[in-house]
Amino acid sequence: DTGVSQDPRHKITKRGQNVTFRCDPISEHNRLYWYRQTLGQGPEFLTYFQNEAQLEKSRLLSDRFSAERPKGSFSTLEIQRTEQGDSAMYLCASSPRTISYEQYFGPGTRLTVT
Amino acid sequence: AQTVTQSQPEMSVQEAETVTLSCTYDTSESDYYLFWYKQPPSRQMILVIRQEAYKQQNATENRFSVNFQKAAKSFSLKISDSQLGDAAMYFCAYRSGREYGNKLVFGAGTILRVKS
Numbered sequence: 541d542t543g544v545s546q547d548p549r550h551k552i553t554k555r556g557q558n559v560t561f562r563c564d565p566i567s568e569h570n571r572l573y574w575y576r577q578t579l580g581q582g583p584e585f586l587t588y589f590q591n592e593a594q595l596e597k598s599r600l601l602s603d604r605f606s607a608e609r610p611k612g613s614f615s616t617l618e619i620q621r622t623e624q625g626d627s628a629m630y631l632c633a634s635s636p637r638t639i640s641y642e643q644y645f646g647p648g649t650r651l652t653v654t
Numbered sequence: 655a656q657t658v659t660q661s662q663p664e665m666s667v668q669e670a671e672t673v674t675l676s677c678t679y680d681t682s683e684s685d686y687y688l689f690w691y692k693q694p695p696s697r698q699m700i701l702v703i704r705q706e707a708y709k710q711q712n713a714t715e716n717r718f719s720v721n722f723q724k725a726a727k728s729f730s731l732k733i734s735d736s737q738l739g740d741a742a743m744y745f746c747a748y749r750s751g752r753e754y755g756n757k758l759v760f761g762a763g764t765i766l767r768v769k770s
Binding site (some may be wrong): 543571573575578581583584590596597633635642643644647648 | 658661688691698699700701745749754756758759760763764
């Protein structure tokens with residue numbers, strides 16, 4: 541069990557560019573979540589996958605955001621036409637399909653839009 | 655919609671002393687779970703303790719315990735015998751008990767500083 545991993549850890553991009561982040565959950569965890577955390581705030585839910593199905597999306601996830609989880613393993617989060625307001629830490633978490641409901645978090649990807 | 659409020663932006667505690675972090679929440683659901691997560695500087699978030707709403711007994715994990723007051727919708731975290739390694743941002747979080755209501759709703763966090 542190597543934990544949840546995210547890549548890259550840091551991303552600096554210019555406004556208007558597209559960026560893509562990757563999350564590798566703990567193996568055999570069928571639930572995967574994306575959250576966004578701005579400085580000094582708690583994480584806010586973006587979207588949730590159970591296996592490859594995207595079951596819930598937050599209203600925070602505008603049309604410029606898209607997430608996928610092909611084959612129910614790793615997931616990608618893409619932001620198109622980035623804006624300065626997109627600067628944040630993007631956290632990924634996974635959990636098993638058990639009653640425990642604990643979510644295990646990755647280290648996050650810090651995005652800076654200049 | 656559920657909300658979680660942490661009214662203490664920052665707390666300080668002397669090493670070996672006890673500190674209590676406050677959390678209140680608002681929900682109309684009767685089945686839910688409450689969590690305290692710890693986020694050390696530049697490190698990933700880890701679960702500290704979990705409380706199921708249907709359990710009357712307060713959860714305890716070593717030096718960490720909670721005071722769960724369901725009627726008051728209060729969920730405080732007590733850290734006993736504080737250690738330097740406890741210094742971190744602490745988040746209170748709520749999760750619905752519904753099968754597919756999986757998202758965590760977080761408070762704004764409390765920075766805990768531990769003085770040696």
